[in-house]
Amino acid sequence: xxxxxxxxxxxxxxxxxxxxxxxxxxxxxxxxxxxxxxxxxxxxxxxxxxxxxxxxxxxxxxxxxxxxxxxxxxxxxxxxxxxxxxxxxxxxxxxxxxxxxxxxxxxxxxxxxxxxxxxxxxxxxxxxxxxxxxxxxxxxxxxxxxxxxxxxxxxxxxxxxxxxxxxxxxxxxxxxxxxxxxxxxxxxxxxxxxxxxxxxxxxxxxxxxx
Amino acid sequence: xxxxxxxxxxxxxxxxxxxxxxxxxxxxxxxxxxxxxxxxxxxxxxxxxxxxxxxxxxxxxxxxxxxxxxxxxxxxxxxxxxxxxxxxxxxxxxxxxxxxxxxxxxxxxxxxxxxxxxxxxxxxxxxxxxxxxxxxxxxxxxxxxxxxxxxxxxxxxxxxxxxxxxxxxxxxxxxxxxxxxxxxxxxxxxxxxxxxxxxxxxxxxxxxxx
DNA sequence: GCTACATTGTAACATTTATCACAGACTACT
DNA sequence: AGTAGTCTGTGATAAATGTTACAATGTAGC
Numbered sequence: 001x002x003x004x005x006x007x008x009x010x011x012x013x014x015x016x017x018x019x020x021x022x023x024x025x026x027x028x029x030x031x032x033x034x035x036x037x038x039x040x041x042x043x044x045x046x047x048x049x050x051x052x053x054x055x056x057x058x059x060x061x062x063x064x065x066x067x068x069x070x071x072x073x074x075x076x077x078x079x080x081x082x083x084x085x086x087x088x089x090x091x092x093x094x095x096x097x098x099x100x101x102x103x104x105x106x107x108x109x110x111x112x113x114x115x116x117x118x119x120x121x122x123x124x125x126x127x128x129x130x131x132x133x134x135x136x137x138x139x140x141x142x143x144x145x146x147x148x149x150x151x152x153x154x155x156x157x158x159x160x161x162x163x164x165x166x167x168x169x170x171x172x173x174x175x176x177x178x179x180x181x182x183x184x185x186x187x188x189x190x191x192x193x194x195x196x197x198x199x200x201x202x203x204x205x206x207x208x209x210x
Numbered sequence: 211x212x213x214x215x216x217x218x219x220x221x222x223x224x225x226x227x228x229x230x231x232x233x234x235x236x237x238x239x240x241x242x243x244x245x246x247x248x249x250x251x252x253x254x255x256x257x258x259x260x261x262x263x264x265x266x267x268x269x270x271x272x273x274x275x276x277x278x279x280x281x282x283x284x285x286x287x288x289x290x291x292x293x294x295x296x297x298x299x300x301x302x303x304x305x306x307x308x309x310x311x312x313x314x315x316x317x318x319x320x321x322x323x324x325x326x327x328x329x330x331x332x333x334x335x336x337x338x339x340x341x342x343x344x345x346x347x348x349x350x351x352x353x354x355x356x357x358x359x360x361x362x363x364x365x366x367x368x369x370x371x372x373x374x375x376x377x378x379x380x381x382x383x384x385x386x387x388x389x390x391x392x393x394x395x396x397x398x399x400x401x402x403x404x405x406x407x408x409x410x411x412x413x414x415x416x417x418x419x420x
Numbered sequence: 421g422c423t424a425c426a427t428t429g430t431a432a433c434a435t436t437t438a439t440c441a442c443a444g445a446c447t448a449c450t
Numbered sequence: 451a452g453t454a455g456t457c458t459g460t461g462a463t464a465a466a467t468g469t470t471a472c473a474a475t476g477t478a479g480c
Contacts, residue, residue: 059350067354083340092347116326129339130293136346137302140269143353144277144390148437171457180354182438187458203446203457358467381427392468397428413427413476 003051007104010051010075011124018118022049025110029103037095037103038081044091046105048078053101054163056178058094066094068155068178070135071162079132082111082125149189151179156199156208166208213261217314220261220285221334228328232259235320239313247305247313248291254301256315258288263311264373266388268304276304278365278388280345281372289342292321292335359399361389366409366418376418 004023008014014022031037031053038044040060055072057080072078072095080093114121142151155175159168176186190206193199200207214233218224224232241247241263248254250270265282267290282288282305290303324331352361365385369378386396400416403409410417 059347059354061351061355065355067350069350079343083336083343092344115332116329119326122325126293129343130299133289133293133339133343133346134302136343136350137269140277140279140346140350140353141271143350144269145271145275173457183458184439184460185437188460191459201458383427393428394430394469395467398430398467401429411428 006051011049013120013124015118015120018114018121021110021114021118022104022106026104026106029105031097031101031103033097033100035097037097038091038093040091040094042091044081044084044089044108046107047081047111048072048095049104049106050074050076050078051102051104053097054099055101056096056098058096059092060094065180066177067180069093069139070132073162077124077128079128082128148179148181148185149192152186152189153193153198155179156206160208168206168208169204170206171204216261221259223330223334225328225330228324228331231320231324231328232314232316236314236316239315241307241311241313243307243310245307247307248301248303250301250304252301254291254294254299254318256317257291257321258282258305259314259316260284260286260288261312261314263307264309265311266306266308268306269302270304275390276387277390279303279349280342283372287334287338289338292338358389358391358395359402362396362399363403363408365389366416370418378416378418379414380416381414 004019007022008019011019026049028051033053037048037055050072051074053074055078057069057072057078058066059069060066078095080091084091111125115125116122142154146154152175155178156168159170160166172186172190173183176183179186190199190201194201197209199209214229217232218229221229236259238261243263247258247265260282261284263284265288267279267282267288268276269279270276288305290301294301321335325335326332352364356364362385365388366378369380370376382396382400383393386393389396400409400411404411407419409419
């Protein structure tokens with residue numbers, strides 16, 4: 001059952017009739033860290049709102065290689081699941097839970113219906129499109145224009161910002177996967193960053209110093 | 211003055227009252243090949259519909275380096291100019307006319323107003339978001355997962371498809387700019403592709419053989 | 421035809437990133 | 451404490467891409 005109070009806090013711009021609709025017609029799903037919520041090529045049947053936890057959104061290639069694009073946090077929605085809504089298309093991305101999550105699943109027909117009935121839903125959807133599009137453009141910048149050491153720095157900073165801590169719990173291997181590079185390259189670049197005083201390295205854990 | 215017949219042909223899904231609104235309230239702009247329609251950082255005041263010509267959309271970095279993302283063709287609209295509409299934000303991209311173009315400029319307030327008033331406009335906007343988002347994801351694939359020779363092949367094929375010809379009028383230098391590489395690298399890779407029988411090289415002009 | 425300019429070809433070399441190989445260090449579990 | 455597994459460090463080497471330098475060719479304008 002959806003908790004009205006917390007939903008209201010997380011989505012403060014939703015009007016009360018929309019909130020009521022959400023509480024009545026959506027289902028709640030809990031997903032443990034590690035779960036793959038959505039795979040490339042699967043059909044999308046719901047628009048996903050996040051109320052708890054943390055989700056990573058990836059682009060996959062044919063051989064299963066992953067490329068990290070952005071995080072989904074409480075109060076946010078999956079833009080792809082909205083975009084595909086109108087056409088009930090296949091997912092273009094992979095979504096992986098990295099911290100135990102609670103999700104509101106809104107059936108696609110409602111997602112579409114509410115666009116005309118609830119101004120606050122319409123604005124939320126448009127704003128989700130906008131902010132994700134912008135985020136994806138910044139991701140393009142980093143791969144199109146930057147070398148691996150700059151991308152790594154960008155990655156660490158973004159991770160620290162998202163998780164609101166300078167202690168990043170992650171292995172070199174996972175960073176390498178996210179950046180579509182290799183572990184040795186990341187280890188070496190991190191070592192150089194440590195020598196420059198930018199980070200302090202620990203096992204499965206990187207401390208950002210500035 | 212907007213030509214009603216051609217607009218109707220290019221945007222067949224627009225209902226007649228929407229068409230009437232467009233003809234009344236929008237302005238037509240003609241732009242010659244070479245014109246930069248929009249620069250990164252400029253404020254967006256209109257949503258742009260293309261009725262004639264060809265436009266290339268780029269992402270720019272701080273030092274003015276360009277990275278080509280996609281084409282805008284007649285019957286299409288600039289997704290970024292729609293996305294920024296609601297917030298009247300700064301442009302995140304650069305738009306360059308590559309074939310003399312005719313554009314319909316829809317003031318931002320109307321773009322937003324019509325979303326609720328014209329179902330066909332709403333659907334057009336949502337579909338523009340969707341298709342551009344998907345296109346951008348494919349662009350991410352090509353830079354995240356592919357090496358330069360594969361990206362070049364992808365680039366040439368896309369160019370041929372968009373321009374509906376296997377004779378691509380372009381210099382090695384321009385390809386290098388679009389892919390954020392260098393002319394020498396592109397020349398070398400093209401030479402190899404020619405040896406493999408994939409293309410035939412001419413001056414300022416590449417013939418795609420398969 | 422001559423000249424200036426844009427375009428292409430290519431060699432030599434530098435740098436960045438990836439791959440292979442292996443060792444040492446830490447952790448979890450029994 | 452011992453063992454298996456994960457994580458990190460690092461050297462050697464290969465491959466891809468970028469840089470520098472210069473020559474050759476085609477084109478446009480006079």
